Amino acid sequence: xxxxxxxxxxxxxxxxxxxxxxxxxxxxxxxxxxxxxxxxxxxxxxxxxxxxxxxxxxxxxxxxxxxxxxxxxxxxxxxxxxxxxxxxxxxxxxxxxxxxxxxxxxxxxxxxxxxxxxxxxxxxxxxxxxxxxxxxxxxxxxxxxxxxxxxxxxxxxxxxxxxxxxxxxxxxxxxxxxxxxxxxxxxxxxxxxxxxxxxxxxxxxxxxxxxxxxxxxxxxxxxxxxxxxxxxxxxxxxxxxxxxxxxxxxxxxxxxxxxxxxxxxxxxxxxxxxxxxxxxxxxxxxxxxxxxxxxxxxxxxxxxxxxxxxxxxxxxxxxxxxxxxxxxxxxxxxxxxxxxxxxxxxxxxxx
Amino acid sequence: xxxxxxxxxxxxxxxxxxxxxxxxxxxxxxxxxxxxxxxxxxxxxxxxxxxxxxxxxxxxxxxxxxxxxxxxxxxxxxxxxxxxxxxxxxxxxxxxxxxxxxxxxxxxxxxxxxxxxxxxxxxxxxxxxxxxxxxxxxxxxxxxxxxxxxxxxxxxxxxxxxxxxxxxxxxxxxxxxxxxxxxxxxxxxxxxxxxxxxxxxxxxxxxxxxxxxxxxxxxxxxxxxxxxxxxxxxxxxxxxxxxxxxxxxxxxxxxxxxxxxxxxxxxxxxxxxxxxxxxxxxxxxxxxxxx
Numbered sequence: 127x128x129x130x131x132x133x134x135x136x137x138x139x140x141x142x143x144x145x146x147x148x149x150x151x152x153x154x155x156x157x158x159x160x161x162x163x164x165x166x167x168x169x170x171x172x173x174x175x176x177x178x179x180x181x182x183x184x185x186x187x188x189x190x191x192x193x194x195x196x197x198x199x200x201x202x203x204x205x206x207x208x209x210x211x212x213x214x215x216x217x218x219x220x221x222x223x224x225x226x227x228x229x230x231x232x233x234x235x236x237x238x239x240x241x242x243x244x245x246x247x248x249x250x251x252x253x254x255x256x257x258x259x260x261x262x263x264x265x266x267x268x269x270x271x272x273x274x275x276x277x278x279x280x281x282x283x284x285x286x287x288x289x290x291x292x293x294x295x296x297x298x299x300x301x302x303x304x305x306x307x308x309x310x311x312x313x314x315x316x317x318x319x320x321x322x323x324x325x326x327x328x329x330x331x332x333x334x335x336x337x338x339x340x341x342x343x344x345x346x347x348x349x350x351x352x353x354x355x356x357x358x359x360x361x362x363x364x365x366x367x368x369x370x371x372x373x374x375x376x377x378x379x380x381x382x383x384x385x386x387x388x389x390x391x392x393x394x395x396x397x398x399x400x401x402x403x404x405x406x407x408x409x410x411x412x413x414x415x416x417x418x419x420x421x422x423x424x425x426x427x428x429x430x431x432x433x434x435x436x437x438x439x440x441x442x443x444x445x446x447x448x449x450x451x452x453x454x455x456x457x458x459x460x461x462x463x464x465x466x467x468x469x470x471x472x473x474x475x476x477x
Numbered sequence: 478x479x480x481x482x483x484x485x486x487x488x489x490x491x492x493x494x495x496x497x498x499x500x501x502x503x504x505x506x507x508x509x510x511x512x513x514x515x516x517x518x519x520x521x522x523x524x525x526x527x528x529x530x531x532x533x534x535x536x537x538x539x540x541x542x543x544x545x546x547x548x549x550x551x552x553x554x555x556x557x558x559x560x561x562x563x564x565x566x567x568x569x570x571x572x573x574x575x576x577x578x579x580x581x582x583x584x585x586x587x588x589x590x591x592x593x594x595x596x597x598x599x600x601x602x603x604x605x606x607x608x609x610x611x612x613x614x615x616x617x618x619x620x621x622x623x624x625x626x627x628x629x630x631x632x633x634x635x636x637x638x639x640x641x642x643x644x645x646x647x648x649x650x651x652x653x654x655x656x657x658x659x660x661x662x663x664x665x666x667x668x669x670x671x672x673x674x675x676x677x678x679x680x681x682x683x684x685x686x687x688x689x690x691x692x693x694x695x696x697x698x699x700x701x702x703x704x705x706x707x708x709x710x711x712x713x714x715x716x717x718x719x720x721x722x723x724x725x726x727x728x729x730x731x732x733x734x735x736x737x738x739x740x741x742x743x744x745x746x747x748x749x750x751x752x753x754x755x756x757x758x759x760x761x762x763x764x765x766x767x768x
Contacts, residue, residue, distance in 0.1 A: 200666065200667075203668075208659045210657065214660060214681075225664070225669075281668065
């Protein structure tokens with residue numbers, strides 16, 4: 127089922143700034159979308175609005191083409207996994223998973239045996255065999271997360287919303303559960319929206335990454351596109367490592383404030399500016415300047431050279447071979463591959 | 478080998494404890510507990526046998542047939558039980574208002590809840606007797622409707638309820654406040670209506686606290702004296718409570734009889750508290766640690 131947001135706005139009573147500000151977004155049926163951004167960007171609020179847990183003041187939420195604005199959360203049949211699992215502590219794992227089915231009105235409620243069978247299936251699917259009789263506090267974090275997921279899936283929702291579900295897990299478990307979640311998404315044909323502040327997690331899991339800031343969508347698209355064609359300096363900083371080099375533009379040239387960095391030609395107007403560049407895009411020009419670059423470490427074919435210019439240390443990633451020099455003397459930095467910015471927007475791209 | 482094994486954990490625990498002077502503190506506490514609680518209890522248990530085994534047994538045999546004492550014990554336990562049970566309802570509502578709502582005067586209510594703790598119980602008793610008496614503000618109109626509260630067991634229950642209410646509020650409020658809100662959201666999203674959220678998610682999480690609150694209000698109610706005697710009317714066999722009968726026996730210089738009632742009171746109280754704590758442990762099996 128597709129989820130469509132049409133100019134959604136939510137304003138908290140006490141504050142003047144909307145926490146969700148005029149957001150429109152289409153999540154196609156069967157897609158995996160990640161909402162990323164710094165804390166306070168409105169990601170979780172947006173997710174709660176889609177689920178019907180929080181009200182919104184403007185716009186419409188459409189699920190499968192039908193407007194659900196006046197539908198209560200309980201009527202939307204959406205699976206939701208909370209950041210801190212939100213398991214019912216006084217119920218066994220089996221009772222937790224079966225909760226959504228057991229509270230249905232008598233007419234539509236499956237029989238006890240059917241519920242038990244469904245719970246057993248889900249426990250298998252979540253790789254939690256023989257855990258049905260345990261209580262949540264007896265499980266590890268990763269197991270609790272899977273119980274929460276099983277509970278969300280028990281009622282057969284077609285839309286799954288995940289609110290930073292891996293935040294509290296250790297990195298190894300996180301890695302495992304990620305791959306397995308993506309697999310589950312494919313297998314069950316779900317439409318999944320994931321909130322996370324981890325850009326790698328988003329890039330790895332989602333088809334579409336939606337980057338949010340201050341309640342608005344800054345850019346959305348495949349992770350690769352956000353990395354390679356960031357809409358503004360914020361997107362670029364958020365989607366990968368960035369080196370910022372301050373300077374100013376004069377007579378069609380960007381002049382870096384630091385020595386030993388080569389100027390870059392640009393057609394923009396004179397004034398202060400800075401260049402943002404990924405460490406892998408910086409080139410070392412041997413013999414072009416007066417700084418020395420030292421090979422700090424090497425991981426496979428990628429080596430990292432460090433060079434210090436006027437107390438600022440730059441790390442430069444390059445492809446190295448076993449006979450690469452440990453010190454490259456008298457070099458300069460070439461930053462032509464970077465992007466020129468003034469304030470929060472790009473200037474005409476460096477030629 | 479075995480000695481090292483045995484010695485090591487003890488030393489390790491001493492070193493790990495954050496509380497300074499824990500050993501000394503524990504010793505003193507146990508000493509005071511012994512002096513203040515266990516010693517009087519031992520005296521109470523020993524008292525009926527003070528005039529010899531035969532006399533003690535005779536006293537017990539008498540007591541078993543002493544209708545006045547049995548009905549006084551009955552009144553005390555029945556009233557305390559009803560009062561503690563009924564207290565759970567307003568107690569839970571007040572706790573809810575304090576923990577969840579933003580009603581005006583919340584701080585004032587918060588303060589007023591503790592008032593029954595602070596008031597001398599006799600003041601409570603006199604106030605209630607005045608309010609609910611045949612000519613009182615509430616007792617008068619109710620009396621014309623044919624409802625009598627003062628000098629009946631209803632009056633006793635009301636007095637005990639007043640004293641027991643803070644126990645419920647103070648026990649339930651923090652638990653309710655710490656109940657994660659996302660658990661309720663989760664239930665809603667899974668399709669639960671408001672009643673189902675309340676009955677299947679919130680109340681079960683509160684059961685251990687409610688049982689604890691009930692136990693405390695009940696224990697307090699059994700021993701309640703000052704606030705009850707003014708409103709109870711104190712008719713033997715009808716509205717006479719056990720603590721009052723102890724005082725009456727003492728005034729009659731019947732210390733053995735008084736101690737006997739005390740002993741029965743203590744025995745049943747301990748048994749009730751043990752049952753309550755058993756029930757609480759059973760209910761809180763899903764949550765870690767105590768509740």
